[in-house]
Amino acid sequence: MKIVLLGEGRVGKTSLMARFIHNSFKEDQQATIQAAFMSRQLQIDSQQVEVALWDTAGQERFHSLAPLYYRDADAALLVYDITDRDTLERVRHWVKELRTVVGDAIVLTIVGNKSDLARERTVPEQVSAEFAQSIGAQHVSVSAKTGQGIEAAVFNTAQKVLASRKERGASGRPPGSTGRRPGGIVIAEGGGGSDRGSSCC
């Protein structure tokens, strides 16, 4: 199962991944220049699932490479920083783009990171929760620093992917797709070039 982490720079994507995979946290995490991924086995409803988390570079300029990482992803964790309003705006852009490019085939979870900095919060939880609801996504507050909420965020997302796969009767995904590919055969419905291109970048 492939889950991609998207969001503005410095919202904590890499830290989130490090917390989930290694259960570790580095105060001075280096900036991510290129996507990286790591995987971990999860036990979901008596099913062993290998979850590959893909971390991406946050800056807009790297956007042209982003489809590579999200196109055959089963889910996306759209990360924002609860102390920085602009980062939620960026999440909105991502949602738009993902909906345009891969349609509903991707499970979305809105993740508000840095919940340990609750006192500096500038994004009211209600705002992001409502936004998540409006797009049919889950919303969670987490802290990569303390580890709070991260396990559950990934777990619930993976669970939702399995559920939606069942619903679709596994027809939406080409057989043999391991979830580890950087991309894959275009699976977007009616995926004409101009269609996709209208995405925001």
Next chain:
Amino acid sequence: MDASATVLQIFRNILTIKQEDDQLRVIDLQVGSQVHNRVPGNLRTELWLSCLHRKGVGSGYASQYQAMLHKGISEEAAYDIEKDVGRTFPGLAKFATAEGKEALERVLRAYAAFDTEVNYCQGMNFLAALLLIWLPREADAFGALVLIMKDRGLRELYKTDMIMLQARLWQLGKIMPRHLARHMDQHCAIPVLYASSWLLTAFASDFPIFFSSRVMDIILADRYLEAMMKVVVGILKACEKRLLPMTDMEKMVDFLRGEVPRWPHDKLQELLTEALAAEWTPEQAVVLERTEGAESVVDAVQRVASNTPQGTEMEEEAAEAGGTPTKSRPKLASFSWASKLSAASSNASSAGQPNLLQSLTGSLSGFGASLPSYYDAAKQMTSSSLSPLGDLLGLFDSPKTSPEPAAAPSTHADSTSHGDSPAGSRQPDSHQLSSSHASDEHRVPSPAGMTRGNDREQSTLGRGQLGSGQPSGRHRPNRSDAESMVSWGSFREPEQADAPTQTPNFPGQTPANDFLIRLCFTPSGHRSHSGDRETSPDLISTGEPSQGGDASEDPFHHVALTEPLSQAQMHRDKGKKQRAAVSDWEDSQISGFAADSSGGSRHVPMRRAAGV
């Protein structure tokens, strides 16, 4: 932070500073084709300053630093920079301090002001920080940053949509060992997954400082592409045995990005030396000259996902012989869109419908490479005043008196975008292609039928494209327009034994600088030829000044490790051991060149990096 955490932090800082100090005090310095093992760290500063002040180019940039600081930049860029300065080499003591971070921030802001098109992009923070480590004056670091971005061509990778990065990644897939490429493709471990940050940051984001610094030694002196690609290919070659048994993409990528950078110091240094000593095969050289028809990353993914084999050398062969690149693989989506697009665009411009192009281009954005974007890049490159190739630390621009046009890099290093040196047999119109001046990027080929606009540069590019009726110089593809471009060896070939070597005039010349000039620019002997191939091995004196005036075409060959280095004798002795350890390898390399082995017993043949 509680007390124990504070104490821990202090210990950690001390440890970091200690390691950092070790890394910076004694270094392995790459001066042209030669490696000086275990020399004092300040020589790197001197070398880089020499590169910077060469012909006044870099110092010209440096002098604009204050002005650029006062020029405003966009809020977005300022925000992006501010976000990254704290996340650049966070383990290094230098950037753990407020002063260090502020210096880095200022240099990046100045660059963003200087280059409004590229502005700031993640990755540049590592480049600037690396420069600041060795060039403590901010203005120098800024000058050097502009030099590598603009003159050495790195900025092309950073431009919108990173088209050129994608083209380079495509090239990489074609110049790496073929069976390894096939194996990795089969398991979807394509170059974008491991090499993007290497190319963007000169390895600084993944590899230790000593590694990226040595790569930077070459980038500052020469063009960017040559050194970088060699090192990436070198890494892949060094890892071949480990990679081939792996069948898991995650493991392969993890190995390359996680494990290799942590190899021991000596092993990595050796890897670099070997990588830089390798010479391109004609096939590789052809690929490196070509970006037209390059596969975008998205295309690459589609290809590996559908298990379509990568085009073979035959493709190149056909391309070169047949005039147009032949595609053995089915055209992939964005390529064909792009062709349509280009056709549409040329129609549009003639029919006065400029908006069509814009809308079409817009529709492709976000999906990686499209040919029109290549054109933009190409156009940009031609019009930008990239510094001439002759401007290479002076090593390479001794006045050429040879009538042989193919091997005559320009000496007009200060002129700007248009070359004035003979371009060699491949380009009928040498003036327009400005071949020996051009950076490699200049030669981005563009199919003539697809060009848009009517700039002079475009016709220029059209002429330079691969397959536009080039003579069939198949076996010496890099020996014509830029034999200069592809191989350092050819830059520094004095055609006549008595050709005076130009000693560059360094503004702000210091005694140490002086030493470097001697180190780098001692007049060299004649160059020996064997057909197209350079035949002399590079030699390094092990202490005594070289006696063999005829030893090599390499201006470094006299590198007289005399007084200034004598303080470093101790370190060098350690280095000798290292050199001895690899001499078997070297010997086999050198015998391959049928060298005029005038080095004599006093010389330890140094690994050759003529191709660098």
